Amino acid sequence: MKNIIPIFCLTFPILTFSQKKGNDSISRLPEKNIQEIEIKTRKRIIEKKIDRLVFNVENSTSSSGADAIDILRIAPNVRVNNDQISIIGKSNMTVMIDDRLIQLSGDDLINYLKTIKSDNIKNIEVITNPPAKYDAEGNSGIININLKKAKSNSWSNSVRSTLKQATYSSFSVGNNFSYQKNKLSVLVDIDYRRNQDIYSNDTDFYYPSTFWKSSIYEKSTTNGIGGTVNLGYKFNDNTQLGIQYFGYATKSDKGNNNISDISDYSNILNDKLLSYGNTHRVNSSNSLNLNFIKKTNNSKNKITFDFDYFDLKNDRENNFITDKTVSSNVTSEYTENISKQNIQNISSRIDFEMLNDLVNINFGAKVSFTETKNNLSLTSYDTTEGLSSVNLSQNNIFNYKENIQALYLSLNKKINKWNFKAGLRAESTQNKGYSAELDQTNKNNFIKLFPTLYVLYKSNDKNTFSFSYGKRIRRPNFSNLNPAKWYFNSNSYEEGNPFLQPSYSDNVELSHTYNSFLTSSVSFTKTNNGFGQITLHNSDDLQNLDTQIIVRRNYFNSSSLNFSEEINFDIFKWWNTSSALSLFYSETNTNSDVLAPKFSGWGGDFSSTNSFILNKSKSISLQVIYNYTYPSIQQENKISDFSNLSIGVKAQFLKRSLQASLFANNILRSDVMTINSTSGNVYQQFKQYYDTQYVRLSLSYNFGNNKINLNKRNTSNEDEKKRSN
Numbered sequence: 253m254k255n256i257i258p259i260f261c262l263t264f265p266i267l268t269f270s271q272k273k274g275n276d277s278i279s280r281l282p283e284k285n286i287q288e289i290e291i292k293t294r295k296r297i298i299e300k301k302i303d304r305l306v307f308n309v310e311n312s313t314s315s316s317g318a319d320a321i322d323i324l325r326i327a328p329n330v331r332v333n334n335d336q337i338s339i340i341g342k343s344n345m346t347v348m349i350d351d352r353l354i355q356l357s358g359d360d361l362i363n364y365l366k367t368i369k370s371d372n373i374k375n376i377e378v379i380t381n382p383p384a385k386y387d388a389e390g391n392s393g394i395i396n397i398n399l400k401k402a403k404s405n406s407w408s409n410s411v412r413s414t415l416k417q418a419t420y421s422s423f424s425v426g427n428n429f430s431y432q433k434n435k436l437s438v439l440v441d442i443d444y445r446r447n448q449d450i451y452s453n454d455t456d457f458y459y460p461s462t463f464w465k466s467s468i469y470e471k472s473t474t475n476g477i478g479g480t481v482n483l484g485y486k487f488n489d490n491t492q493l494g495i496q497y498f499g500y501a502t503k504s505d506k507g508n509n510n511i512s513d514i515s516d517y518s519n520i521l522n523d524k525l526l527s528y529g530n531t532h533r534v535n536s537s538n539s540l541n542l543n544f545i546k547k548t549n550n551s552k553n554k555i556t557f558d559f560d561y562f563d564l565k566n567d568r569e570n571n572f573i574t575d576k577t578v579s580s581n582v583t584s585e586y587t588e589n590i591s592k593q594n595i596q597n598i599s600s601r602i603d604f605e606m607l608n609d610l611v612n613i614n615f616g617a618k619v620s621f622t623e624t625k626n627n628l629s630l631t632s633y634d635t636t637e638g639l640s641s642v643n644l645s646q647n648n649i650f651n652y653k654e655n656i657q658a659l660y661l662s663l664n665k666k667i668n669k670w671n672f673k674a675g676l677r678a679e680s681t682q683n684k685g686y687s688a689e690l691d692q693t694n695k696n697n698f699i700k701l702f703p704t705l706y707v708l709y710k711s712n713d714k715n716t717f718s719f720s721y722g723k724r725i726r727r728p729n730f731s732n733l734n735p736a737k738w739y740f741n742s743n744s745y746e747e748g749n750p751f752l753q754p755s756y757s758d759n760v761e762l763s764h765t766y767n768s769f770l771t772s773s774v775s776f777t778k779t780n781n782g783f784g785q786i787t788l789h790n791s792d793d794l795q796n797l798d799t800q801i802i803v804r805r806n807y808f809n810s811s812s813l814n815f816s817e818e819i820n821f822d823i824f825k826w827w828n829t830s831s832a833l834s835l836f837y838s839e840t841n842t843n844s845d846v847l848a849p850k851f852s853g854w855g856g857d858f859s860s861t862n863s864f865i866l867n868k869s870k871s872i873s874l875q876v877i878y879n880y881t882y883p884s885i886q887q888e889n890k891i892s893d894f895s896n897l898s899i900g901v902k903a904q905f906l907k908r909s910l911q912a913s914l915f916a917n918n919i920l921r922s923d924v925m926t927i928n929s930t931s932g933n934v935y936q937q938f939k940q941y942y943d944t945q946y947v948r949l950s951l952s953y954n955f956g957n958n959k960i961n962l963n964k965r966n967t968s969n970e971d972e973k974k975r976s977n
Contacts, residue, residue, distance in 0.1 A: 302708050303720060307378070308375045309374065310375075320370070323376065324337060324365070325917075326877060327378065328378060328832070330376075330395060337395065339395070345394060346393075347361065347397070348386075348395065349396075350399055351386075351396060371410055373398070373400065374398045377398065379393055379394040381393070383662060383675050383704050383722075384660045384676055385603070385614060385660060387658070387679075390725075390726060406956055407430065407431040409955055409956055411426075412424075412425070412427070413951050423445070426441070427443075435486045439481070440481055442480075445475075446473070449472050449474075449942075450470065452467075452468060453468040453938055453939065454468075454938070455467075455936070457934060461516065462522070463514070463516070464512055466512040467512075470507065472506035473506075476500060477500065479499060480497070483496070489551075491547070494542070494543045495542055500536070501536040502533075502536075504532070505530060510528070510744075527573070527575075527742070528573060532568070534565075537563065537565070538561075541558065542558070553604075553606045555605075556605075560597070562596070562598075563597075564593075567592050567593070570587075570589040573587075574742040583634070585635060586635050586640070587741075588630070589738060590630075593730075598620075600618070603616035613663055617658065618656075619655075619657050620655065620657075621653075621654075622655075623653050625649075626649070626650040626652075628646070628737075629647045631645050632645070632742065648687060648690075649687075649689075650686070650687050650735065650748075658678065658679045660676065670707070672707055673706040675703070676702070681700075687734075700756075702723045702724065715766055716765045717763070718762070718763050721758070721760050727754045732752060733752055734747075735748055735750050736748070744799065744800045744802075745802070747801070747804075749805065756780050760777075761773060761775040769820060770818070771818040772816070773816050778810070779808075782810055784804070784807070784887065785803065786802070788803055789931065805844060808887060812836055812838040826865040827862065827863070829861070833857070835855075836854070840887045846932040847931060851885055851887060853890075854882075854885075857880070873902050876897075880894075888931075891927055895922045897918070898918065899915070900916070909953060910951070910952075912950070915950075918946070923942075923944045
């Protein structure tokens with residue numbers, strides 16, 4: 253479990269209203285002075301609502317020229333570490349686009365989110381306890397990314413370019429065009445990027461008689477293009493139809509170097525393991541959404557229908573050479589590891605919303621059909637004498653099908669100062685996996701209920717109390733079910749587990765908000781049948797070297813108690829500050845024979861965001877962000893402290909049509925995490941660094957026409973795109 257504290261930043265609100273000429277309360281003023289009065293409102297960067305936090309991306313200095321991953325790094329209650337996204341006090345979560353699940357995970361999720369630029373993001377909602385309308389998938393919370401709507405009566409075009417300098421340089425260019433005339437709306441967005449990143453991991457293994465000191469260094473170069481086409485047609489005020497296509501394709505090459513020095517505890521170097529090679533990866537994805545909205549004549553009730561298709565192709569080829577020096581005996585191996593994955597999903601849902609004076613009712617249904625095909629092969633050759641002979645060969649086909657049917661009902665009622673909301677979701681799941689190598693078929697069929705409850709009490713204008721409860725499910729990623737082996741080097745590999753079962757969590761949260769200034773909350777999460785990865789250590793008698801094997805198991809039950817305080821205020825009109833502190837206590841009980849039976853401990857996070865307006869026209873702004881994560885115990889892992897200091901400057905020119913921003917991340921290079929644990933009496937330590945110290949320069953130019961009755965509407969990008977890998 254990762255516990256992340258929010259990064260908060262507010263900007264001072266400005267009252268907005270628009271008054272037309274006519275006979276009203278201010279008609280006594282001269283007509284020439286009241287034809288139109290308009291004062292623009294600038295929303296707070298962070299807004300606290302009953303069941304979620306809303307991060308208004310367009311008002312953040314550090315968001316300019318970024319992609320969705322960069323934005324999530326600075327969003328409240330969200331942390332992106334080790335290519336995993338987590339919410340404060342929550343073990344797992346899901347990502348949504350415009351209220352629709354993304355059925356991707358791991359590298360595929362990260363790559364997809366990098367194709368979404370901040371210029372297209374309206375806000376990010378952090379939902380710690382999702383209501384019954386949402387899929388029960390995701391042990392804890394939901395991050396919902398809402399895309400922008402276009403201005404009415406206008407067409408617009410935005411050209412953008414970003415240059416990022418980390419260890420190596422990266423860049424991206426893109427264009428966004430939107431148009432609406434009469435009943436038709438069109439949105440076209442395209443983006444090209446070329447990223448160069450590094451990853452390093454210094455690993456130590458303390459075996460009974462030997463000590464392994466390993467150094468992993470990877471440099472990856474990725475070229476990718478992504479695009480969205482969104483068409484909408486509004487038949488009348490009550491009926492509208494939308495069609496959206498999203499697709500992307502990426503190619504990446506990753507150079508791998510892994511050096512392991514193996515010595516005894518007298519510091520005498522005995523053996524050496526050197527592995528170097530290249531991983532080539534090709535990804536492509538297509539998704540199509542058809543949505544239909546029908547309102548009744550009074551616009552209080554409506555029906556929403558969605559049909560979605562999604563496919564993903566993920567091909568990897570990892571070729572590497574391993575040179576071993578064991579007891580003065582030198583050997584060499586060449587390994588070819590090839591993985592091909594194809595995922596297809598078809599899903600559909602219908603939602604009904606009925607509003608009346610007695611009680612507001614929401615109910616609906618959803619069906620989802622997913623099929624994944626995996627083909628993984630491995631061949632290892634002994635090239636010591638220059639002649640190739642096969643040492644190891646593997647060829648496994650793994651096919652997996654999963655069907656889910658769901659029904660939900662949600663009721664909402666306001667009584668004076670009280671607001672009640674209760675829901676129940678029922679999900680029926682059928683899945684089947686077949687491994688050709690094992691000649692084994694695994695089937696599961698189950699029905700589960702997921703209740704939710706919200707209570708809000710507003711005692712007065714300054715004090716609001718809220719309570720929420722929700723039950724969730726977390727299903728394994730598709731790739732984690734594949735029993736085939738994927739080798740990192742000849743003595744290290746990972747394998748999936750076709751017997752993995754879902755985990756379940758119960759989440760309770762109580763919070764108090766004072767005058768939109770101070771928010772206090774306490775939450776409790778209990779997870780049953782939790783699953784994750786464990787490192788096993790086996791002795792290789794043929795090579796006289798130990799082997800590290802990463803496996804997936806249902807191996808723990810855990811609970812976590814979290815306390816948090818959030819404060820937001822303006823020190824001066826030109827200086828806003830927002831800070832948050834979170835403390836948590838976690839306890840994990842395991843049933844693994846290689847881990848201790850129990851782990852427990854405290855952890856915490858602190859964050860502070862300060863925003864400054866630097867000139868009278870408010871066209872130049874500065875933002876300083878600092879995050880600190882205290883040492884903690886998360887499941888069986890002990891995590892070191894780490895921090896991040898970032899500074900961003902944004903300036904607007906040419907009547908705000910031209911925008912330039914400069915953002916420096918991880919200035920002190922202190923965002924380095926050390927993880928240690930003990931597995932099978934082997935103490936292991938990992939010191940990881942992702943290429944997070946960088947400077948990013950972004951430019952964007954916007955132009956258009958606001959007088960042709962334009963209204964862009966972004967429908968969903970994705971439905972069911974979550975667990976692919």
